[in-house]
Amino acid sequence: MDNFTYLRQVEKWGLQEVICKGHSTGNPFVDFKIKGIFKSKNQTVEVDGFYDGNGIYKVRFMPSFEEEYTFEITGNFSNEQYSGSFTVLPSVEDNHGPVRTANTYHFAYEDGTPYYPVGTTCYVWALQPQEVQEETLNTLRDTAFNKIRFCIFPKHYDYNFKEPISYPYVGTPCDSSNITKENFSKYYSSFEGNDWDYTRFNPEHFRHLEECIQKLCELSIEADLILMHPYDRWGFSSMSAENDELYLRYVVARFAAYRNVWWSLANEYDLMPQKSIQDWERFAEIVCQCDPYSHLRSIHNCIPFYNYSQPWITHCCIQRQDLYKSAELVAEWREQYKKPIVLDEIAYEGNIQHGWGNISGKELVRRFWEATCRGGYAGHGETFMNTNDVIWWSHGGKLHGESAERLKFLYSVLKETPGVGLKPLASSWDEVVATTQSPISPMSIENNYYIYYYSFMRPSFRDFYFDDKSKFVAEVIDTWEMTIEEKGTFSGKFRIDLPGKEYMAIRIRKIKET
Incomplete structure (x- = not known):
């Protein structure tokens, strides 16, 4: 291999690996050090490298911005000093970062x-x-x-x-x-x-x-x-x-x-x-x-x-x-x-x-x-x-x-949950109720989405009331049989029938006003 290699292009949140030849005498795992400093317009990161055997040292870096980066490799692992530059491209496919x-x-x-x-x-x-x-x-x-x-x-x-x-x-x-x-x-x-x-x-x-x-x-x-x-x-x-x-x-x-x-x-x-x-x-x-x-x-x-x-x-x-x-x-x-x-x-x-x-x-x-x-x-x-x-x-x-x-x-x-995550709501003693965990945002989506879970309880129906004006779509979820049955659109006081078996849930979603 060359004494010094690295990638000229890396995707955002991808892995840049700088490989250098260095000393292999003594015990390189403790006798020698290698470090990298990576810089761009928006980021400066210092990372430790490591010895990978056979006289090979590596420094790895995960870039967070789509821009040009430069780097320097330092340490007593080699008599040489190494530097370079590379371009970070947009992330692709399912790469959403850490x-x-x-x-x-x-x-x-x-x-x-x-x-x-x-x-x-x-x-x-x-x-x-x-x-x-x-x-x-x-x-x-x-x-x-x-x-x-x-x-x-x-x-x-x-x-x-x-x-x-x-x-x-x-x-x-x-x-x-x-x-x-x-x-x-x-x-x-x-x-x-x-x-x-x-x-x-x-x-x-x-x-x-x-x-x-x-x-x-x-x-x-x-x-x-x-x-x-x-x-x-x-x-x-x-x-x-x-x-x-x-x-x-x-x-x-x-x-x-x-x-x-x-x-x-x-x-x-x-x-x-x-x-x-x-x-x-x-x-x-x-x-x-x-x-x-x-x-x-x-x-x-x-x-x-x-x-x-x-x-x-x-x-x-x-x-x-x-x-x-x-x-x-x-x-x-x-x-x-x-x-x-x-x-x-x-x-x-x-x-x-x-x-x-x-x-x-x-x-x-x-x-x-x-x-x-x-x-x-x-x-x-x-x-x-x-x-x-x-x-x-x-x-x-x-x-x-x-x-x-x-x-x-x-x-x-x-994956169908609006916002980021669920939070528990106070409820009857024989059910567990979740609603959307409202994000830190002026546009709250709380109280628009509910899941009522009945665990090993087996009710044959449940009654609901939120307000007199809003409309809601209700679904019955069989969490074991993996089915979702739409029950219709409701407002005011309404009842949802259940099959009287274990592991059932009801999902209720508020219909946005147009």
Whole structure:
């Protein structure tokens, strides 16, 4: 390759990658630094680069404006100084930019397009054999999932005893050939037999993750990256403070320029006693400092919630604490934290032995609708037993449950929401009611749109009254059978008949006066 390459044209919110030859002696991951400064009429951004092996250094940048940019590459990685210029073109197709929080409790892409997260969890899908990865991507193409949570480090837990396709560091893992369900706790806690150099990354591992992030981006799916987790037999969860920082800086330098990245500091942070709250706050400071694009950031709990009021947290990434209640508490959490509420783990559709992984598809879909009508968002997962132990929640592959199609239907309803998001309304004790979350605008659209959700209640009719003059169109939504039946136009007092079955909803839209 040439000693210095980069793209002469990049689309807005695309990825510019500057590649330079440099020193390869010693340990380039710690001995040498590379940095880029990118400037345009409206933007100046300084970003860290990284070593990619074989004497190659890279600096990545995501431009936010359609204009001419110049850049300079500096650092002790080379005796040369590099500079250049490029043009940023308009974004194309489904490129709406990074997702941001919007309207306090909701999300929108940077260009203002509303974003309604319908997420799923596949913890280590990117570290499975190639055929499973391809199957996962093919499955995702046919769903409404527009966010996926997954890990950078491999995972050691039930149904996850096989070795990953790669490791993040140079070294040798412990011998896993004798690990079984009965003795896995020994390996889980001892890290015996591992030999890693935590100052030398394995670029192949991270290159592959980048390819996965890019493939997700092409499917308009956000990559919710889990930076740390406790399910570990390799020692990655117990590195020194110095190695933790080296890892975080390397990961952010490599991944931050991808517009579809979110940061989740941890999965179940409270199951990592080796990390203190002070450690997590320090990790957050590092991520905020190193990410010039301010991607969405959160941290995930097992039992006790993190303090989601912390200013670095952009949204609440919540695992339910109660066996039954989860979505029912969304409105309370909205008021407490004043941030978007994302229930990334509200239990999974499946039939494994664990209580968090054996609810029905109907119950999972009910929790989604409850969360939605209370002004929040829910996350999907699937944990069905099978002979190959390839389970969606961890490995990806194929979906076997009933919920995914119903969540696609819910997403189609969400996309018809006027404005940006829904908020809960006070209502009768046996229903959940949502209306449009009015944006900060002099032209309010509040009180023009309502969804009444009846969950497991089974009324045969409902009576309504808003005022004497306005006209409303009413529809009955069967959230399980995925049908919408128009009931007509009404004003004054009116009654809507229902079939007396579970999981029904009524949508009422005010007709604009002409």
